[in-house]
Amino acid sequence: MKEFSDGEPLRRDIQLFTALLGEVLREHSRKRVLVVVERLRDGFMALRDADDPELRAKLMKRIDGLDPQTLSEVVRAFNIYFGLVNTAEEIHGHLRRMDLISTGGPLWLGSFDQTVRELKADGVSPEKFQSLLEQLVYLPVFTAHPTEAKRRTILETFRRIFLVAQDLHRRRLNDEELEEKLQAILTQIQILWKTDEVRVHKPQVTDEVRQGLHFFRESLFDAVPEVYRNLERAVRRIYGPESRLRIPSFVRFGSWIGGDRDGNPSVKPETTELAVLMHHELVLEAYIERVAALRQMLSHTDTLCRPSPAFLDSLDADEDYWVDTMGESLRRYTNEPYRRKLAIVRHRLDANLARARARMAGDPADLPDGYGDARDFLADLYLIRDSLISHGDASAAAGELQDLIWLAETFGFHLVHLDVRQESTRHTAAVAELFARQAGAPYYRAFTEEQKCVVLGEAIAHPHPFVIDKATLTPETRETLEVFEVMARMRAEIGADVFGAYVISMTHSASHVMEVMLLARLAGLAGCHRGGWFCDIHIAPLFETIEDLERIDEVMAALFDDATYQSLLKASGNQQEVMLGYSDSCKDGGILASGWKLYEAQKKVIALADDHGVACRLFHGRGGTVGRGGGPTYEAILAQPVDTVHGQIKLTEQGEVLSYRYANPETARYELAMGISGLIKASRCLIEEPAEERNDYLGIMDELARLGEEAYRDLVCDTEGFLDYFYEVTPVDAIARLNIGSRPSHRKGSDRSLDSIRAIPWVFGWAQARHTIPAWYGVGLALERWRNNDVERLAKLQRMYQEWPFFRALLSNTQMSLFKAEMQIAREYVRLARDQERALAIYERIQAEHQRTLTQVLNVAGLHSLMEDTPDLQLSLVRRNFYLDPLNYIQLAVIERYRDEPVEEEREQWLDPLLRSINAIAAGMRNTG
Template sequence: MNAVSQDQTLERDVQLFTALLGEVLREHSRKRVLVIVERLRDGFMQLREQDDEEVRDKLMKRIRGLDAQTLSEVIRAFNIYFGLVNTAEELNAYLARMDLISAGERLWVGSFDQMARQFKADGVSPEHFQSLLEHLVYLPVFTAHPTEAKRRTILENFRRIFLVAQDLHRRKLNDEELEDRLQGILTQIQILWKTDEVRVHKPQVTDEVRQGLYFFRESLFDAVPQVYCFLEKAVRRAYGPDSGIKIPSFIQFGSWIGGDRDGNPFVKPETTELAVRMHGELVLELYLERVGKLLRMLSHASSLCQPAPAFLDSLDADEDYWVETMGQSLRRYVHEPYRRKLAMVEFRLNANLQRLRVRMAGRYEPDLPDGYDQARDFLTDLHLVRDSLHHHGDANAAVGPLNDLIRLAETFGFHLVHLDLRQESTRHTRAVSELFARQAGAPFYQAFDEEQRLLALAEAIAHPHPFVIEKGTLTAETRETLEVFEVMARMRAEVSEHAFGQYVISMTHAASHVMEVMLLARLAGLAGMGRQGWFCQIQIAPLFETIDDLNRIGEVMGRLFDDPTYAALLKASGNQQEVMLGYSDSCKDGGILASSWRLYEAQRRVIQLADDHGVSCRLFHGRGGTVGRGGGPTHEAILAQPTDTVHGQIKFTEQGEVLSYRYANPETARYELTLGISGLIKASRCLIEPPPADRKDYLGIMDELAQYGEEAYRRLTRETDGFLDYFYDCTPLDGIALLNLGSRPSHRKKADRSLASIRAIPWVFGWAQSRQTLPAWFGIGYAIERYRGNDLERLAKLQRMYQEWPYFRALLSNTQMSLFKAEMHIAKAYARLAENQHQAQVIYSQIEEEYQRTLTQVMNVAGLRGLMEETPELQRSLARRNVYLDPLNHIQVSLLERYRSEEEEAKREEWLDPLLRSINAIAAGMRNTG
């Protein structure tokens, strides 16, 4: 199917869904809602083609004349439209990929096929390719930042629409079947209309854990084995069936949901404990489903095949378990060996699940039957079945469901995800200071300088009994801090040694911040000096977030690597150091250019430092969904990492709305995982061949651009009178704070309206809602203009950088997307909300001027006539949403006026519901929130 017909098919689906939505509105909404929706859509579309103040005033008068309930319904109609468009686009993108595969054509950039053929064409030998594969770890980390507006119920509705619409495309239907399918979609839209998309209550952390688990249950357990299968096929096609290349299991998943306590007072030690058990419960349930299917499938009779000796030995060894623990007759499955083995596997998994549920209920029952001690024992049983099938010539029965289950067990173990814990550094410092202060004759820790602190901490960690602790005498905060580490030790023993990933320390400013956590871990028995020497069952990832912290990364990490105690503990834990880089706060702190470049430099410095100390280093990228928080296409983002810093491993956060866009449907999840993994493999060629040297001239230019960009950003955000008042007045931040999106507060300190107190997520969210998207581009135009001046040679140099350097190309490509999503004429409407109009208009003019400057300079450097010319599909996708986003933004402006001007609480509340719905709807339309 060519691009034109693909686009026509997509447009036809959008029109069909829109028509069906219209039918639902006609039958089930308040009078005139459909008419209002269509008139607002058409009116604002007309304004896009030609601005007309009279038409705009008429439209705003119509909006202001609507009551709160009618406005809510209009907004809901727009919101459902966005969900339907997203579904149509996702479905059509999937079908286009399937058509390409069916036609036997070369696949898209980022596919496994394209990657494997490229490696083969470049002369990479099977041995080198195998070596690279052995180093891979691909680790997305799911987080519960308050940016996901869709409820699980809504996701399930759209999944059903996706599947019915797929039938319309993929099957030849008669008239009656066609009518059934259309009625099916209409029914789902009708249910959506009758389902409240706004949460009635603010979600608890456990609700967020369940939301995260949804993606594993509904999508990833299907997608992950298929991704491995696709990779195997692509490598076989490129290298031939006899290449000997084996694909190891390298996909892992992490989570912060239930472990991220930085600024979230609702994440308690017991929350973390429950989250780990919920992970264990789901993974066991999903294994049991698949084992049950295998038990029914592998009905081989011992009279018709000869199982492998090792398999038969295992059956003999399990005979007592079969009779005594399971209470089974020796005759059951006596002639069906695989069914017998799988019945035992099923019983053991059920025993594990039963034990877990008893503990979740707060009970202790010592007489429960024994299950598996650890996931590797479960895998051993599966391997025995697989190898035995190969032994008697039934290898084809070992592929498919059995091989998929082995891949799942290798990926998810009994832990499902590695739960990272995060806490802010000052919490640990206060706890350690209190512990030292409670010891007779102990030094006054708080008075120590950094050198003295490191010595005191190292001495305490090595001591067999560093502190006498009476928990009852400690402050509640210190008790809770200690309990987190105790939960880690307990859950490692109960659920899995892999239950936890990293302990992330936000706002790491010094090496002592890491050593303080190591001391707290020592007190819980997670690290220290034993009879066999040092041991360490915790991995600590310092998080460098601000511009200053990124500049100081070499000094802090160098001091840690040089510390003999830390070096010994690191070696005992596997000699791998993870370092987390914060995209959001550094961008809020110094602007997109300074943030992006300081992150780039920090990666180069820390990897070089680790190499010099003989330490393996993995970078953990704290990316958000939006460009202002490090977001953007995953494939390009990985390829844009600094040369020789991706050594086969990549770890990054998947935040908020990104989860549903990438992982709600298994078809899309496969595609997204493929893009990321193929990017990782390409970026890791430095493991098997010398990487190209960095262009020093390009690095020098970026130094200069970053300096200019930071100047411009700080001049606006730190030195402009009334700038923060403008942000609070001219964005819907007051509504965002009340929206029941996530459990985390929007500010670190409630009464503090400073830039430091605002969390990065609502900061970006507010600018996106008001169509300014400022954090993603402000300062780039100024920096380029100042660097190039009127020098054509400098412009040519920047153009070469754009063509040759993946980092610079990704930076400006993401900038184009953010500029495209911004709408200065809409931002101007928000600016009218400010109390101090003179001040607001001055600030708005500065923003608009920089927007136009950035637009001009980016287009000149990229050599384009229009924004996103190089990504026409994405351009059309965003344009498709503008038809409904324009009226929504103007509705939101009107709602903010009413909500803020009402003095009576009851009347204010009346406008709050449509205001919150407008925030949800605009987030859905922009496909970005925070």
């Protein structure tokens, strides 16, 4: 099997981009900037080769001598370099894939070609493969966590560089054309230099919604149909056209942007409503553009072909709409039936768009009716497709029309399924207040858990559970109720698919789910009427702490056994979504305990759902970093427990991951295909008996997780002054001031406890200071103690690494995190601590565990150096380190000046280079939080 490899073309492009950036700096920056950049880069590269205290002191003296404005420009230069390197790597990743495809041989691991060949070679019949395809749902969910630093305008500029640079390799250019292309790239780099990458103001939630929409407009509307088409090609090539395998549309997208209100006071009911309308507007615009192009293309004349009877009947039925509503002449397109039909389709979509824009503007104008919902739109597209096929024009039906059909099946009129999230205590407070306002009602908070579930079930089933005067309610309860009212209203206006799940963070008990169901009942989203039970809301409890993951079966069993909940679940389709939180569980107990508790939780909840005859979809709350569940999607899906991925997977795509995976359609196609391939392979349990898990491996992981959690908690929870160390030696105080997200960094502003700080700044801060503790701490101690210098035990761990995808993915991600940690640089950050003696003792424990983990992981993986078995990624990270090192030292110097300057006006001048250094280091490490 061919694998990707780095080569001379990529190095040449990086050198070209670096040289062009140097030209821009020479002509358009302050006089000293280019010299400083080159000397810092070269100096710290030399320190990588051999430590030299005298050179280090000289470099630090140079940094200390720079004024704030020059420092900001130096940091900006490094930041642009990282963006250019990322772009070059994306271009060459795409070009290498295209070269492999052009050879006609086997493709890379995780490609559709390799995946379908594997199925065919294993004897999977076309019928079984079709059955598997019909059960697939691949659902990435875009979130707006405060880790994405790139402004939309920056993304657009890098896209232009991508396209021009790609032409340097894909087209034969004469000298004049080559010069024009190089000038075009130089121009875009110059624009980057003169565009501020740091936002002037903290983004509003609507800004974050627009940022999310960028990826659909600029990339995914092109990428998604091509993904389906590539899978179709692979199936036809390997199974043969005679197999008649059909590719259903199974990709869907979700979003939390505008719906996630947990800890974000900026997300109001009206924010959620506006987000839904913005989604609706964008997808209608995309359809209108493509329908207009199809109308130009499908110029068939009815004297030369005969449309199907069903299509002609639909045209007859549309005649009144054509004449009366559209005001068109009967003679227009009289012999061009598809153009006439598409003109009608366009007019209806225009009407839907006008209505959406009027709603956004708060104008209840009387507007003509468009489509009732996306199903009606699709029905017209299916009619055109089937009619074209009926008179021998299947090839015309299989082109842009089929792309539009795939888009409409994927995105509907809603674009994304917007999840709504709120913390459980908000619902409990609202329900307690509603009970308290009823005459003679008992005190809800005094009930036991069992009593709560009983009274909640009775209230949900009651035709009029409460008498509510909203004016008398507290603002918090009134707002909580209004969220559900918005959900009901938007479902009625746009369609049933507008919302995905209602996610309850910090779910500790079954009553937390029943409370949400009661609030939904009050908005008419669930309940019981003469026709029986109905339920138009899907509730996803989120289990995110170690303790909650351990109790997941207890909570879910109480729900599945509740008669009221059973009835509502059946009424909503009998599918339960359960969300697993990677971030807080890792912050809570460390990477080993988190990974293993999540693994066990999945097995428990799937087995429980199977016993109750309920379909269960797991929702993985993964972050961009390993410390928050990140890592390659393909490997992550294959690492899930056997027989738990039943054709469907839902996972968050957070922060910087969005721009790295979805900014360019070429990369988006690859990322989506890799995730889908992982889903197909992990779902083979649907069509064949799954392999048994090895109990000996499970037992070893039990012990490793226990040892790892002990080591992590001993450091984080039981070490005096550890949280002081975190707040003092990382720039987390400045992260809170960085205008990259609307969500606060702490649940409670003045509370600096481990419970209060969110997992995102927790991981972000450790990464900036090059510790990356959440992603590896405790792994070395656990492996060392379990091995106990026993050669046979080492051999056992090595077999686990080779044979068990879960364990291999865990240690592979650990390697990447160890590689990104730099203990010598981390040591420099210790000087920021107030209590030097205590901070040094903490650092020495961290450094010792880093070395221990490095040794143990390499022994188990059978490697001589970190990431030896992933040379492309290894080289990519090495390439960045030469520029990250000076950035970290710049950040250190600026933090000291910012914190030590007693005069407010003087202190603020250092904030700009500090914030820029955070952005740049995040870009260089390619993950933040």
